[in-house]
Amino acid sequence: MKHLLSIIIALTFVAVGCSNKQTNQSKQSTTTTSDVVRDNMIFCKQTFEAFQNPNETIVAESEKIYLQMLEEYGSTNENDNGWYRNNIIHIDSISNYCIELLVNGKEAELLNVLERELGNFLSHPNANSYNTFDLSIVLTILYFEQAENHPDYLNKCIELWELNKVKIEVVQGGWEEYHPLYPEIINILLDIYKETNNTQKVSQMEALLTKIQNSRNSN
16 A cells, blocks of 8 residues: 555646646646645635536536436436426535535545435536546545555445446547546556556556557557
């Protein structure tokens, strides 16, 4: 577990970098543990806030798709029709609760809430690729902070980021270039596989990163 702090620091840079669309390499050499805690606190709070107050146009469009899916799969439960709007209200409340747990330093309880509510977060109209990525960063930070006492949390991280990898691969399926988040996801998986000493997966991730870099160089 000796690399856990360095991975958490790296995650902080990835999160802040993707959110601000700028690099933080010059800051890394002078970063302290207190800096990481502060930056993580700010980032996590902003991530939860991103799932509040969705734009009504986006809500209406997303709800339309949801209702079409219900019709396609032949749902006859009247409660299903109102679930989408009710879930928005639910996640607004859960987001506030998550911020409260975060501020009060109740990381274990916060992780339990996020694991339980992850499906509802991902069903929210604001759950685009970037907000979903940020939420995965929040979960990963919490997993790594508690991994010393829960070794299985590293496997949970792997499952989480492998799912993110598949989802982004689906999104970029018809694109000529890679999704901007794709190399970030591969780098995170690379770090976690190094931490778990999975040399086969490390080689796969390194090969993917080389492929991405070669593609960028050829464009």
